[in-house]
Amino acid sequence: MRTRFWISRLLRTLVTICFVVTFTFVVLRTTGDPVVALLSPDALPSEIEQFRIQWKLDRPMIEQYISYGANLLTGDFGRSYQDGRPALQSILERLPNTLLLGGFSYLIAILIGIPSGIVAALNRGRLIDRAVMSLAVFGFAMPNFFLGILLILAFSFGLRMLPSAGMGTFSHLLMPSFTLGIYVAGTLARFTRSAMLEVLDKPYMKLARAKGAAPFRRVFVHALPNASIPIVTIVGLNLGSLVSGAVVVETVFGWPGIGRLLVTAVTARDLALVQGLVLVMSIFMIVSNLVVDLAYGILDPRIRSSR
Amino acid sequence: MNHNSGTDADTVRKPVIDIRHLTIALPKSADRAHAVKDLSFTVHAGETLCVVGESGSGKSVTSLAIMGLLDTGIRVASGEIRFEGRDILTLDAASHRGVVGCRIALIFQEPMASLNPVYRVGDQIAEVFRIHTDLDRQAVRKRVIDLLGEVHLPDPQKIYNAYPHQLSGGQCQRVVIAMALALEPAVLIADEPTTALDVTTQAQILHLIRELQQRHRTAVIFITHDFGVVKDIADRIVVMEKGRLVESGPAEAVLRQPQEPYTRALLAAVPKLNPRDARPNSQPLVMEAQRLRKTFHSGGRRLAALDDVSLTLRRGETIGLVGESGSGKSTFARAIIRLVETDSGEIHINGQDITRLDGKALRHLRKSVQIVFQDPYSALDPRQTVGTTIAEGPVIHGMPAAEAGARARDLLAAVGLGPDAAMRYPREFSGGQRQRICIARALALEPDLLIADESVSALDVSVQAQVLDLLNRMQEQHGFGMIFITHDLRVASSICDRIAVMQRGRLVEVAEPSRLFRHPEHKYTARLLRAVPGTTEEVAT
Structure with missing residues (x-):
């Protein structure tokens, strides 16, 4: 099977x-x-x-x-009309930069999104829940180009703490990955909250309390694994938005990744480069969806046995 | 309030649980101020105390309060819950967790939902040892396997590694019992532990609880609405109504000579095992099923849900379909309304073979066969008024809206709700009232055949009696044939003209109740009858 x-x-x-x-x-x-x-x-x-x-x-x-x-x-993506170099070579040069930005943004998104969703669910209806949810709405309602500009104004021009563009040091990474990650964090917080709320009401959660399990154990050992299917789905779906978001964020912060490369390639109608980039992004999405499917089976034995 | 209890025994022995003047407050938005008001009772080692009462009587809330599991917004306002002499309400969270799960254990109503679906059942039992003891991994595993054997699960090694979805409801409940008894608690609280189970599985689980109780001298608080179960297992009984204790005392005394009118009313509403004879009936056949077969395939396994089933039903007749889960009762009902396609066989409704109907003809058939489901809470669209819900069927089948509305109001009056109910929404009605609405909705299409699929199973006994009476009256007025699917043989014996017993997709016996109950021909029927709780004396008489 x-x-x-x-x-x-x-x-x-x-x-x-x-x-x-x-x-x-x-x-x-x-x-x-x-x-x-x-x-x-x-x-x-x-x-x-x-x-x-x-x-x-x-x-x-x-x-x-x-x-x-x-x-x-044969692995030949064609040559760029602009500089005559193999398209794949140009893409592979830039890809690690985008993966670094995307990966760090995702880390921020997961570290902020999932815990805030859990906290909101555990404090349902209280002030903290409303505050977390308002911030989540702010996170995914704020256009990332605008948030990026605000951050540059505040931290580069105002406080002069962080560089406004380019890459090279860790401080270059902070603003673009925060801008990119905050959108996903907002979405993740909302979905984690609703997934947790559904699980927290289940009889097995009551039985876990009846067994004498401490609150930490109830949340992380009993509830979270059961709430993980919708969370993992959203994590997988948002990998795509990280790449599409990178197009804007990389342009705002002058980050030399494939998002910026795509913008210049599309403007110049550089067929080989655009095709190559779209193909790489699609493969990235397809692979992340495969990983999500694989994760379903690992997380839920019912799905595993139905395969 | 009446206490015809054996207080002499109470004074001699010290109770394990001693509840004193317990009052549990509900949130302000609730329909009343208290879930439980000034409740006092005791339980002793080795004793089974049955707490009985209808929905909203406060019996489950009491058990949750003992376990410290009350939902947010519900709180103990006053009183004491003394366990082995200590008031556990005054313990801090960590000390409370040390008592709960270790010294007091709980079994819930839904065994499948009580187990965490992502962990192996063995690991879930092992967790109790990990939380409360210092035993090493090997020792814990051995103890768990012993426990699985003790609750009579076959092949404990294999069950240890199984996930909940790979076990049956009865097996899951045995796992939950093993988990509850892991640390030999002084008190076991069982909240409707057999309600979701088949009658034969129920009998086995009750037997198991009793056997383990005797072996370990556990005090059992058994919460139930089923007087059959009470009769079988109770040493003492506490009757509750709307959060208050109405009557308490030794089981014999409360069941035979109830002192309070409420207790008497509850006992009177319990369906008696009073098998009736078939009513004479020379009406034409409304349904004729011939040699129905249906096999389901899942994960490489074959399951024969219908295996050569033939059955007939006349207008004005009620046939009961009984059997355990998976016996094919619901598949049969679904085949009759063409929600399930049979592999072979013929189904005639009013003389017409419906197995090959489609399009308009199939929609017309739907009009003449209606179904009332088990759960009245999920069967009604919460965003439609009751009147619209009832009128929707006739309107779909071409009746002018004004006429359909008038019929809806007439039917609401007929089911005892009054025409004003048409303007209200389902959430404004109780479970029993909602089931009346479902019946009115089914009757709005003037069906020739009504299928009641466990339609009274989710209701309290007093409400159940009213709904059964309503179905009987409606059948007399409208003359429809009725297929009554139930796992409750008491109900079947009182309402059906004939009872069809199903086992693993086969029809093993069809007979009128009086004959079936006194002289069952098939050994499975006999086994099913023996398993009905609290019937030993009744069947004999």
Whole structure:
């Protein structure tokens, strides 16, 4: 049963990747001419024609698609129209920066979001619950470009404590990862609270008290594992928003990651680079969803035995 | 209040639990100020005290107060709960945890929901030892396996490693009992521990509790609304009503010579095991099921839910469907209303084979077969007024809204709620009243066949009696045939013309109650009848 489950998951993953590749390929080629975006407006018709031939843009679309697909299978993502370097190389250079920013933001989100959700649930209806929930709404309602600018104004220009842009030291990491993490923290706090509230009312929680289990044990050993399915789902779904959020945050803070690279590649209609970036982000989402699925089975024996 | 108790014994022995003038206050938003008012009773070692009363009588709140498990907003306003001479209400949190789970243990109503679904049952029992003792891992494991054996679970090693969802309800309750008895507590509080179980499993669990109690001299506080169970196990009885003690005393005295009118009314409402004869009936057949088969497949396992089941029902007749969980009762009902597709066989409603109907014809069939579910709380849409809920069916089937509204008001009057109820919402009604609304909703479509799926199981005995009476009256007025699914053989014996006994998807016996109860032909029927609590004398008479 389990082998069949994993084979079907793998097949679904491959189908999704094929779909993403095809979709980006078609959309990028039907919504505008990359030559117009890349070459200067007064380029001669012969120069334009030569560019097309050089990058094989004069061939029928289906032929371009087949050759692109075949190259992908060998790990060749194509070359950037802007600097002629392999697209994969440019992406891999920037990817660790985004993973560092995303990873640290996620750490902040989890460390703030889950404990505040638990505290709110344990103090349901009290002042502390209302305060935590108001902050959570603030977290996910505040646009991250705006929060980023506010932070720069306060900590860079006002207090002169943190650098406003670039990367290199730990203090460079703080403001962008906080800006990115606070949105996810707000969402996580809300979902953790409702998941915990549902579990705290269950008869087995009462039985845990009846056994004489101390409050800490009841919350972390009995309640949290049962509340973890919706929490893990939200954690997985928000990995995507970390990447999309990185586009904005990396631009605001001048962070050299794949989010900023995507913005410049899209503006320049750099087909190979945009396709490569979209593919990498999709694979990232697909893998994180697979991990979430795997986590369900680990966390809940009922799901494990149904597979 | 009356105390016809054996106070001589009380003075001789020291009680394990001594509750003195206990008052438990409810939050301001509640419908009354106190859940429990000035309650006093005692329990001695080796004794079983049954606390009986209807919903809202305060019996469960009392047990939660002893355990220190009261919900937020509910608090002990005054009084004492003395355990082995100490008032446990005055203990700090840590000392209280040292008593609870170790010296006083609790078993809940829903065994499946009482166990944490993400941990192995063995580890959940082991947790009690980890919290309260210094035993090492190996010693704990050995003790747990011994306990699993002591509660008669087969293959304790295997059960240790099982998760709750892999066990049956009865097995889960045995695990909870093993957990409760792990540290040989002085007091065991059992809050409706068998209500959610089959009659045969119930009998086994009651037997187990009694056996363990005798072995360990545990004092048992047994909370129940089932007088059959009380009759079987109680040494003494406390009767509660709306938070107050109405009557207490030795079981024999309270059951045979109740002093208070409330106790007498409660006892009178208990369905008697008074098997009736079938009413003469020459009406046409409303339902004819022939050779129904249905097999479910799950995780590589096959489960025959219906195995060659044939049954007929006439207009104006009531047939009871009894059997344990998983015997196929509900699958049969669902097949009749086409919520489950059978693998083979034919179902005729009013002479028409319905197994191949679809589209408009199937919707028309739905009109002539209606169902009343077990839980009246979840069966009604909380955002619709009662009138709209009842009128919805007729309107769907083409009746003008004004006419459907008038019919809804008539039906509400007929089920004893009055036409004004139409404008109100389900939350404004009690459980029994909601079940009346569900019955009115089912009857609004003037069905030829009514299926009552455990429709009175969730109700108090007095309310149960009223709803059963209502169903009988409505059947006399409207002449529908009724399939009455129940696990309560007392109820079945009093309302049904014939009883069909099901076991593992097969129909093992069909007979009128008087014959079935006196001369059961199938050994499973006999076993089922023997398991009905408190019936030894009744069946004999």
